[in-house]
Amino acid sequence: MLTLRHLAIDTVRENVAFLNRRCTRYHVEDFLGLGRVEVRNDGRSLLAVLNIVDDPAIVAPDEIGLSDPAFGQLGLAEGSAVHLVPPTPPESFELVRAKVGGAALTDDQLAAIIRDVTDQRYSKIEIAAFLIACASFMTTAEVLGLTRAMIAAGTRLQWEGLNGVSGGTIADKHCIGGIPGNRTSMIVVPIVAAHGLPIPKTSSRAITSPAGTADTMEVLANVDVPVERMQALVREAKGCLVWGGHVRLSPADDILISVERPLAIDTREQLVASILSKKVAAGSTHLLIDIPVGPSAKIRTASEAVRLRKLFEHVGDRLGLTLEVAITDGSQPVGRGIGPVLEARDVMAVLRNAPAGPADLKERALLLAGRILEFDPAVRGGSGNRRARDLLESGAALAAMEHIIAMQGPPPAVAALGSLVAEVASPADGVVSSLDCYRLARIARLAGAPTDKGAGIDLLRKVGERVRRGEPLYRIHASTNADFTFAQAFAAENSGVAVA
């Protein structure tokens, strides 16, 4: 028996146990070779990766330390006596081994794997094994099975009693991402809500990009909204733009992504399962997927986009979703701003019908909103875009946005544009021939976005526009000298803008 100790170490979605090397109750080497231990005390059990500690101040020889998530999951009080036993790997991992060997898994088998993943019985290397086996080879039936399993493993939002224009329709949109400044959701949601179609939009914060919709919306309003409040809000305002972190939708997806992201292995199959599991769990019935295509976007060719579209349609249909896919231009950033404050400025300019508002952001939002509006049986086929334009240009969308902002409450802090400003000049007379989405995003991040909401890039020239040598291509905004210097140095190396 060892005494349980809670270590204030967050091992980020993996259970880790810390054992003193001079532990006298157990043979440390036995467990070490296996890489894991099972921690037990009457009826409760936890599987954890093993780390060895030499410092008795962290863990004494008669103690076992558990990392923060592991301690919480075991659910015993600090000081409890616990046994260690050799780990029994999750039974479902046998199925992963079969998959590695080339087997296609059934719905039940995928469900067993996903249940164990959700219960954190899988270590990160076991999750990686599952992901790579799926990335190597996955049938369409498996994509569907995986999606269903992920939906079943979490909670599912209910939207009964919503008074929309169309009984029971819950609209949603999702962009697969990769294009800086592509903040259409913040225009589409108020347009669709103004029409009366419920559209409860949850968004993520940026992980590797300079701004997610949640980051940008947070310039204007509070986005940290509990589920019940979000439901009340949609009942009242028809739409919302909140951070998705409070909703335990498809928790298995969050765990899989925590391993997928550092590996940067992104397959069509996993993308579809991830997005559709979240959307079905969120209670959406009608979904528009936006796939931008461009040389520096996630999807680089039209044929890739079509293959992805078909997989979305196939799986979406079988899940009972009404699903549409829009393949859009992803050849350059959308709008002028890259970074939360700058993007919020662009969004509000479009909603206010300001003459200086970026036309590309507006037209793209209208295109997407129009297709969503056509989910409403009362909207005549082909007239969705017109209806969207009316709602935007009449100010109805702005009013809806102001209603949503008022309902969500004020932002946690006032965000101002970064006061350190540098202009990046054109090296030649000519026409802008390309903007590198990846490079510009990187510069905006170095400038401090999204953590520093006022940091980013303000594009002064887009593709096809004329520029003279020495004229500015874009401005870098930052708030701290360190970030400012980093971003400028990186831009000096390669601005991300080609002038020909």
Added chain:
Amino acid sequence: MLTLRHLAIDTVRENVAFLNRRCTRYHVEDFLGLGRVEVRNDGRSLLAVLNIVDDPAIVAPDEIGLSDPAFGQLGLAEGSAVHLVPPTPPESFELVRAKVGGAALTDDQLAAIIRDVTDQRYSKIEIAAFLIACASFMTTAEVLGLTRAMIAAGTRLQWEGLNGVSGGTIADKHCIGGIPGNRTSMIVVPIVAAHGLPIPKTSSRAITSPAGTADTMEVLANVDVPVERMQALVREAKGCLVWGGHVRLSPADDILISVERPLAIDTREQLVASILSKKVAAGSTHLLIDIPVGPSAKIRTASEAVRLRKLFEHVGDRLGLTLEVAITDGSQPVGRGIGPVLEARDVMAVLRNAPAGPADLKERALLLAGRILEFDPAVRGGSGNRRARDLLESGAALAAMEHIIAMQGPPPAVAALGSLVAEVASPADGVVSSLDCYRLARIARLAGAPTDKGAGIDLLRKVGERVRRGEPLYRIHASTNADFTFAQAFAAENSGVAVA
């Protein structure tokens, strides 16, 4: 800048950095999403998985803690100022992604991956990705390339000046394992050494089995021998039986195995690359591989064994090894004892030509030794077995073993047979029809083997032997009450012996 702190936590072949959640110099969330950080200070750099700490006693907000292996690898003094930068994943991981996508990798590409693995630039999930991609699909050329890359990434033992019977021949043997009691090495090595053929045998300790050759040899002699001493020893005694842990041969293999083992994903390709890289690095020129086949062995069918044999031959040939494969009976344990002391007893009984010595262990050792002796051009084809028997029955092998034991020195502790003894009785009159290798190994481990050298199982009946109801099938030996009770309970559930 943060202050570097050395944490006495062994994260077992993975670099881990510990950052305080309230770190003010950096945005913790930025790194958290990426899962890793790069720690830098003029010219030195280390890639580490990120854990978050809430307890300032472990890591203060202005500090960064590194786990024991990571701290050693960075090589800076405690208290040094270091930067954190977003991680640059190892460039070679792009090749792993290509492999996941179905590409076959070239020798150079595999070498780049293995170099980064050896330098611990890969996280465990990245290693898992590489292993699973290889397990899904690997060409024979890739197995060869991987083996070569693993050899090149470590040191290679030199055996110049060895005065063997055959100039330059360094013999070796390896059993792929899985059969309890199969301690042929401890008989084969003294026979071959007695013949005058150098056979420097390094062995592992048991990880999941009740005894490895190193554990059993340690009952008789010291096995913890540094490389230089081992070389001197072989020069003098022609053979040795030491633990391989001191020799940094194919360090990439050790790292890969630390991820492979918990995943229990064991492909032919990885097995061949792992074994042959170690053997070539050990300087072996002539190698005998023993593949036991049986229903509870690692290899279950003759056709599987043949496929494995061909892969060994193919890769071995191209590495310039003289390689032979023996496919042997793996249907039941070899000898009578399972556990270090009991197995050492069997080995010494065979070497002493004791009438009670297990005949199956003796005949198997002679078969293997005979094939190795035929590596000597002076030994007539087909007469190796006869020569081996002469060396054993004349006492020459025993003398060689005594010489090796004297050279290696006395064991670290005297190991005695466990004094707690329980007999497991036959449930019926009949003939023993099968012994379950896996089950019996498990019981011996529960009894305390290999950590408790005197624990284990002493088989009183083997397959084909008659037994009457109530007569003992085997004895369980243990030293502590807890182990004794566990092993007995597990044996009572299912003894692992079928009587028909």
